[in-house]
Amino acid sequence: MPILENPKHEAFCQAYIVNRHNATQAYMEAGYDADEESARRLGSKLLTNLDVKERLKELRSQVQAEDLITIDGLIEEMNEVKSTAKADNQLNIVAKILEMQGKMIAAFTDKKELTGKNGGAIETKAIQYEIVDTDKD
Numbered sequence: 001m002p003i004l005e006n007p008k009h010e011a012f013c014q015a016y017i018v019n020r021h022n023a024t025q026a027y028m029e030a031g032y033d034a035d036e037e038s039a040r041r042l043g044s045k046l047l048t049n050l051d052v053k054e055r056l057k058e059l060r061s062q063v064q065a066e067d068l069i070t071i072d073g074l075i076e077e078m079n080e081v082k083s084t085a086k087a088d089n090q091l092n093i094v095a096k097i098l099e100m101q102g103k104m105i106a107a108f109t110d111k112k113e114l115t116g117k118n119g120g121a122i123e124t125k126a127i128q129y130e131i132v133d134t135d136k137d
Helices: 006-019 022-031 036-046 049-068 071-087 091-104
Strands: none
Touching: 006 022, 006 036, 022 036, 036 049, 071 091
């Protein structure tokens, strides 16, 4: 859907996305002359406009596509940081990035060994319950 013909509606949609879905704030930022109570009511009403709904749907999908973090992108950025850290001889950063990349491909398994008192076996106790019939006739 292209930009809305009504410039205030378009401004409302843009502001609504930027303001994290705050219709009152978006309504006031779109250039409408209204007090806060009126902006709340009219902003909510504007959200029911079919063109506005469609435009918001489109803008949301654009934002989601732009914010999408991909594994490839993440690895690429990690490799750039790793290269810079190597050049600067910051080996602790290089090691941390290698560790993070190893975890991403499940190369390492974190294991914890549980032991009982003084490193001995974990003690368990079996508990027996007796069912008592309280409804005696």
